[in-house]
Amino acid sequence: MEMLLQTFVNGVMVSLGIILIAAGLCLVFGILEIINFAHGEFYMLGGFGVWWFFDQHPLPIAGSPALQYILAIILTVILVGILGVLVERFIFRKIHENHTNTIIAALGIVFILQASALVTFGSRDKAVASPFSGMISLGGISLSEERIAAIICAVVFILGLYYLVQWTRMGKALRAVAQDHEAAQVMGVNIGHIFSVTMFVSCGLAAAGGALMGPIFYVNPYMGAEPVMKAFVVVILGGMGSLPGAVIGGFIIGMTESFVTTYVGAHLAMIVVFLILIGVLLVKPTGILGRGE
Amino acid sequence: MKTDKNKKILELAGLTKVFGGLVAVQGLDLEVKTGEIMGLIGPNGAGKTTVFNLTSGVLMPTEGKVLFNGEDITHLKPDRIAQKGLVRTFQANTLFPEFTVMENVLLGCHLQADIGFFEDLFPLASSRKKRDRVDEKAMDIINFAGMHDYRRETAKNLAHGYQRLLGVAIALAAKPRLLMLDEPVSGMNAEEKTTMMELIFRVREQGISVLVVEHDMRVVMGLCDRIAVLNFGRKIAQGTPSEIQNNKDVIEAYLGVDE
Amino acid sequence: MLNIKNGIILVFVIAGFLLPISIKDRFLLHILINIFIWSILTLGIRLVLLAGPLNLAQASFMGMGAYTSGLLAMRLGWSFWLCMPAAGLVTALLAVGIGYPTLRIKGSYFVMVTFGLTEVFRHLWMMWSSLFGGPQGLLGIPRPAPIHLAGLTIAFNSKVPFFYLALILFLITVFVMHRIDLSRMGLTLRAIPQADLLAECVGVNIMGYKVAAFAIGSFFAGIAGSFWAHYFTYCSPWDFTFVASFYMLMYAVMGGMGTVLGPIIGCFIMLGLDELLRPFKEYMPIILGVILIGILLYLPGGIISVPERVRMLWNRRQS
Numbered sequence: 001m002e003m004l005l006q007t008f009v010n011g012v013m014v015s016l017g018i019i020l021i022a023a024g025l026c027l028v029f030g031i032l033e034i035i036n037f038a039h040g041e042f043y044m045l046g047g048f049g050v051w052w053f054f055d056q057h058p059l060p061i062a063g064s065p066a067l068q069y070i071l072a073i074i075l076t077v078i079l080v081g082i083l084g085v086l087v088e089r090f091i092f093r094k095i096h097e098n099h100t101n102t103i104i105a106a107l108g109i110v111f112i113l114q115a116s117a118l119v120t121f122g123s124r125d126k127a128v129a130s131p132f133s134g135m136i137s138l139g140g141i142s143l144s145e146e147r148i149a150a151i152i153c154a155v156v157f158i159l160g161l162y163y164l165v166q167w168t169r170m171g172k173a174l175r176a177v178a179q180d181h182e183a184a185q186v187m188g189v190n191i192g193h194i195f196s197v198t199m200f201v202s203c204g205l206a207a208a209g210g211a212l213m214g215p216i217f218y219v220n221p222y223m224g225a226e227p228v229m230k231a232f233v234v235v236i237l238g239g240m241g242s243l244p245g246a247v248i249g250g251f252i253i254g255m256t257e258s259f260v261t262t263y264v265g266a267h268l269a270m271i272v273v274f275l276i277l278i279g280v281l282l283v284k285p286t287g288i289l290g291r292g293e
Numbered sequence: 294m295k296t297d298k299n300k301k302i303l304e305l306a307g308l309t310k311v312f313g314g315l316v317a318v319q320g321l322d323l324e325v326k327t328g329e330i331m332g333l334i335g336p337n338g339a340g341k342t343t344v345f346n347l348t349s350g351v352l353m354p355t356e357g358k359v360l361f362n363g364e365d366i367t368h369l370k371p372d373r374i375a376q377k378g379l380v381r382t383f384q385a386n387t388l389f390p391e392f393t394v395m396e397n398v399l400l401g402c403h404l405q406a407d408i409g410f411f412e413d414l415f416p417l418a419s420s421r422k423k424r425d426r427v428d429e430k431a432m433d434i435i436n437f438a439g440m441h442d443y444r445r446e447t448a449k450n451l452a453h454g455y456q457r458l459l460g461v462a463i464a465l466a467a468k469p470r471l472l473m474l475d476e477p478v479s480g481m482n483a484e485e486k487t488t489m490m491e492l493i494f495r496v497r498e499q500g501i502s503v504l505v506v507e508h509d510m511r512v513v514m515g516l517c518d519r520i521a522v523l524n525f526g527r528k529i530a531q532g533t534p535s536e537i538q539n540n541k542d543v544i545e546a547y548l549g550v551d552e
Numbered sequence: 553m554l555n556i557k558n559g560i561i562l563v564f565v566i567a568g569f570l571l572p573i574s575i576k577d578r579f580l581l582h583i584l585i586n587i588f589i590w591s592i593l594t595l596g597i598r599l600v601l602l603a604g605p606l607n608l609a610q611a612s613f614m615g616m617g618a619y620t621s622g623l624l625a626m627r628l629g630w631s632f633w634l635c636m637p638a639a640g641l642v643t644a645l646l647a648v649g650i651g652y653p654t655l656r657i658k659g660s661y662f663v664m665v666t667f668g669l670t671e672v673f674r675h676l677w678m679m680w681s682s683l684f685g686g687p688q689g690l691l692g693i694p695r696p697a698p699i700h701l702a703g704l705t706i707a708f709n710s711k712v713p714f715f716y717l718a719l720i721l722f723l724i725t726v727f728v729m730h731r732i733d734l735s736r737m738g739l740t741l742r743a744i745p746q747a748d749l750l751a752e753c754v755g756v757n758i759m760g761y762k763v764a765a766f767a768i769g770s771f772f773a774g775i776a777g778s779f780w781a782h783y784f785t786y787c788s789p790w791d792f793t794f795v796a797s798f799y800m801l802m803y804a805v806m807g808g809m810g811t812v813l814g815p816i817i818g819c820f821i822m823l824g825l826d827e828l829l830r831p832f833k834e835y836m837p838i839i840l841g842v843i844l845i846g847i848l849l850y851l852p853g854g855i856i857s858v859p860e861r862v863r864m865l866w867n868r869r870q871s
Contacts, residue, residue: 035660037667094849100606101848103663104805107798108844115837225794229671232664267679274668281657281665349753375755389746400743404755406736410764413735414728427736467754 006143007262008255013147013216015254016154020209021227022234022246023161024202030178030241031198032088034096037106040228041113042080042203046210047128047219048121049076055128065131066149073153073211077204084203085196093195110224117221125218150212157208158247161201165243170197178241226270230257233277239287248288301360302327302471302502303348303379308357310343310526317343319526321357325471330493330503332513334537335523336546341506342384344523345475349381350374361471376404378470382477386456388463390449394440397448397459398431401466405430431466438462438492454485461492465501472496474505478512490516514538522546568719572712581711585783587823588722590803592776594815595729596769597797598804603741603765604748605655608797609666612673613770615792617643617777619677619684622693622787632696636778643774644767651766656759670794677789689788693781714783721779725772730812732768741765802844808854817856 021043028036053059053072061071087109095101132145165171176184177194185191209227210219217223234253238245253273260269280287303325310318318340325331333341346352348359350371359367361379369377389397406427413420435444438458443451448459457477464472474493478486486509493516497503507513513520514534522530522537524546530537537543572581597610621639624630630638654665677684685691696717698707706713732738740761743751748758781787807818826836847854851861 035664037663091845091849099659100601100604101852103606103660104801105845105848107801108841108848111798111837111844112841115834115841119834119838226671229664229668233668236661236664265679267675270675271672274672277668278654278665281661282653285658285661351749351753371749371752372755372757375753381753383750387747387750389743389750391746392743396739400739400751400756401754403736403740403751408736410735410737413737414731416731463750463754 003262007258009143009147010262011255011258012251013151013154013254014258015251016151016158017209017213018227018230018234018254019247019250020154020157020205020212021231022238022250023158023243024205025228025231025235026238026241026243026246027174027198027202027205029235031174032092032096032195034092034099034102035106036092036202037103037228038087038109038113039202039206039231040224040226041110041117042084042206042224043210043227044117044219044221044224045080045083045113046076046207047214047223048117048126048210049073049080049207050211050214051126051128051219052076054131055126069131070153073208076211077207080207081200081204084199088195088199093192114221114224121221123221125220127218128215130215146215150216153212154209157205161205161243164201174198230273233273233280235287236277236285237280237287239289242287242289245287245289300327301325302362303504304358304360305344305348306358306360308344308347308359309355310340310347310352311355317526318347318354321523321526321528323521323528323531325502325504326519327502328497328500329518330497330505330516332517332520333504333506333523334508334510334513334520335529338525339523340526341523342475343526345381345473345506349379349473375467375469378468379473380464380467380469380471381473382460382464382475384475384479386453386460388448388456388459391447393445393447394435394451394459394462395431395444398434398462398466399427401434401463402427402431404467434462434466437495438465439488454481454488457481457485457489458492461489461496465496469501471502471504474503474507476506476508478507478509486512565723568723569716572715578711581715583823583827585711585715585718587819588718589776589779590800590823591722591816591819592725592772594800594803594807594819595725595812596772596776597800598809598812598815599729599732599741599769600762600765601801601804601809602738602745603762604659604745605762605766606659606663606801607666607766607769608663608794608801609650609669609673610769610773610800611792611794611796612670613643613647613773614777614780614796615673615677615787615789616646617774618781618787618792619690619777620774621778622690622781623683625694625782626690626692632694632782633699635782636775639778640771640774643777644771647767647770648763651763652759655762655766666797667794670792670797674789674793684789687789689786689791690781691786693785693787695785696782708782714779718779718783721775725775726812726816728768733812737761737764802840806844806847806854808856810853810856814854814856818854821855 021039025036025039028034028039050069050072053075054069058068059071059075061068091105091109092102095105130146132149134145136143136145136148165174173184173189173194174197176187176189177191181191210223230253234249235246237252238247238249253276256276257269257273260272301324305321305323308318308321309316321344333344335341343352347354350366350369350373354367358365361374361377364377366374366377366379389400392400406423408420408423408427432444435441438461440455440458440462443455448456451459457480461474461477477493478489481489490512493503493505505516517534519532520534520537521528522540522543529542529546530540532540571584575581593610593614597607600607617639620642621635624635624638625632650669654662657665677689678687695708698705708714740751740756743756744758744761752758803818803822804815806822807816808814822840829836829839851857853860
């Protein structure tokens with residue numbers, strides 16, 4: 001019974017991490033209409049960011065470790081977001097009509113970022129000491145404080161995204177562009193700005209995911225590959241361009257992975273996830289809540 | 294090719310297509326007789342291109358049948374239908390833009406090139422002969438369509454009128470028994486339209502039946518033996534050009550539409 | 553048949569065959585062997601890419617070829633000369649089985665599927681350790697048995713016979729790929745990404761052509777994998793990851809997709825550069841990535857389009 005609950009909580013955490021990455025992918029696809037294969041690398045940079053700004057070179061700000069940790073995450077998110085904006089502005093914007101070349105370029109960025117991280121930080125796993133080191137007992141099971149904190153932070157980010165998209169003027173502009181680029185422009189929306197904002201939010205969310213997962217697992221330059229693959233499955237499952245779909249898909253995949261890993265094995269979990277991907281693409285490519293092409 | 298003037302080459306029976314809530318085509322019965330040039334007209338949105346898509350296998354009908362030379366082709370895929378001799382063109386300039394005119398037509402000759410895969414790999418005398426034969430067939434089509442001078446031009450660089458002609462040439466290369474033309478003269482000037490009409494007459498002389506969708510009334514009346522009129526997905530009239538011109542329902546349907 | 557172009561090709565081919573006689577540097581032979589094998593793999597990816605689909609699982613097919621060949625030799629005692637074609641065939645059949653359901657999936661999603669496939673294969677090889685040897689892979693794959701030709705015995709215990717084998721495989725692959733380019737199949741494959749609906753409506757079976765190209769590209773990947781396995785005498789899951797596939801893609805794009813020469817030149821230049829810049833090994837992916845993006849943005853035709861570009865600029869300057 002305890003293992004069941006642990007697996008469940010773990011599944012929630014994993015799901016939320018995946019949702020953070022998937023939401024970013026979803027945004028970029030819905031608004032820029034490109035599939036950002038380099039997305040996982042921003043997740044990876046998020047992990048290294050929190051390692052750098054919290055573990056290695058803590059920010060010179062007085063306060064509890066928890067506060068420093070939060071600030072490190074925020075700083076990382078901002079920096080990675082800016083990087084994303086630059087990548088879009090100088091690379092994707094020039095070639096986005098050619099889908100194949102955009103994919104190849106994104107893979108090239110994966111190469112560059114991954115190798116840069118390797119050169120700068122080395123290939124060994126890095127641990128990030130979490131500011132939350134206790135254990136909490138809930139109904140007979142012990143859950144680590146750091147996992148609870150990660151869940152709470154992830155929920156905050158996701159709710160923040162929801163607020164941005166649904167309740168702000170910027171969100172309205174984002175939704176307008178997602179619907180129809182030309183119509184939005186006619187209404188006075190500056191498409192370039194919208195693209196930049198989208199990339200900032202998208203890559204920032206990926207970085208948040210990496211920053212939150214970093215202390216719980218390890219940080220290394222290859223950590224972006226698997227999460228982005230899972231995020232792809234989530235986005236396709238939930239429907240490309242649908243944020244609620246990404247949430248639903250995220251929970252399905254996260255829970256599947258958690259339970260299969262615990263009760264069967266990690267290798268098989270990846271294979272199962274992959275089979276889900278193929279299944280969805282063959283049967284209903286638009287996904288559960290998809291917009292359709 | 295023997296053409297029995299009263300045989301039907303194409304028969305649409307009760308053809309219906311529903312998209313979500315929209316009925317695009319409703320219970321359409323249509324016949325094209327072997328050797329005739331049949332016109333299909335109607336106001337914008339009447340469903341003419343949908344009929345083409347349903348007939349050529351691009352869309353599957355919600356109800357109804359498509360019979361080609363008596364054979365039920367309703368649920369066949371477009372490449373099988375083309376193999377049977379039913380070839381269509383497209384409204385927009387659908388060509389292979391990066392290919393030359395010659396390469397475009399060569400592609401159209403796809404079905405006629407009976408070179409086996411492994412034979413093609415080796416520069417043997419036999420494969421060379423077969424390849425030359427296909428090249429000849431392609432040149433014949435290009436000359437037939439009057440595009441000899443442009444055979445080395447890249448398709449995307451052609452003037453609009455020649456692009457439309459090329460579209461027809463590609464379709465002809467596939468050796469159709471029935472050629473379906475979707476707005477062949479759209480965007481052409483008067484001289485180009487005459488050239489296209491002459492080409493279509495030459496096509497009919499070859500024994501190929503033609504079903505043509507067009508908006509230009511002068512072209513339709515001048516070209517077609519019979520005309521069917523669609524409005525809101527239903528056939529509202531059918532007959533010879535003069536019958537259609539004087540048909541009350543047809544005039545009403547087009548009221549307010551200048552042609 | 554007798555013209556300058558064919559003459560140049562003949563010179564290169566002859567030079568290739570005479571090379572090991574004059575140059576005894578084993579390391580240079582090794583680099584060339586690498587270039588030949590990677591060219592085969594790169595040409596395979598290019599063939600499918602012509603028709604549209606971007607196959608990131610090419611390295612996985614290479615891996616299947618390697619494992620198949622190694623296992624047939626080690627477990628069933630087959631001769632290498634049977635293992636290699638068998639590996640190619642098995643890989644091709646596998647490609648047909650995988651390609652048939654997946655090639656109908658739209659462009660970018662297909663790429664994701666192939667990306668996922670690389671992970672599936674890797675996990676499969678690691679999981680099924682009784683067959684594939686787990687994370688270590690297969691060790692001790694036998695070298696090809698000596699061949700007896702015209703009184704000579706050629707034993708595969710130095711780089712030289714492997715060089716000739718790689719050269720021959722390379723030449724066969726280039727020949728086949730070039731002939732496909734010129735054939736009806738080549739024309740049809742190139743037509744598909746331009747106007748697939750039009751092609752279908754003049755009788756082209758799009759799926760048939762895509763699967764065929766996929767199978768051919770994978771066949772050669774299997775052959776290359778088989779060579780790899782018996783040359784290095786071991787293979788592991790980490791040799792055949794998505795990264796390897798991406799290198800193949802990069803060489804094809806950087807060299808230029810238009811003809812078979814492009815990927816070959818891409819391999820020569822990039823793998824040569826790799827060796828020259830050996831001291832900067834960790835920076836290579838960064839350099840390659842930057843060059844790749846530069847080419848995508850400013851020189852989409854690849855390196856072989858440089859002469860044409862220069863000519864165009866020159867003409868413009870003249871007028």
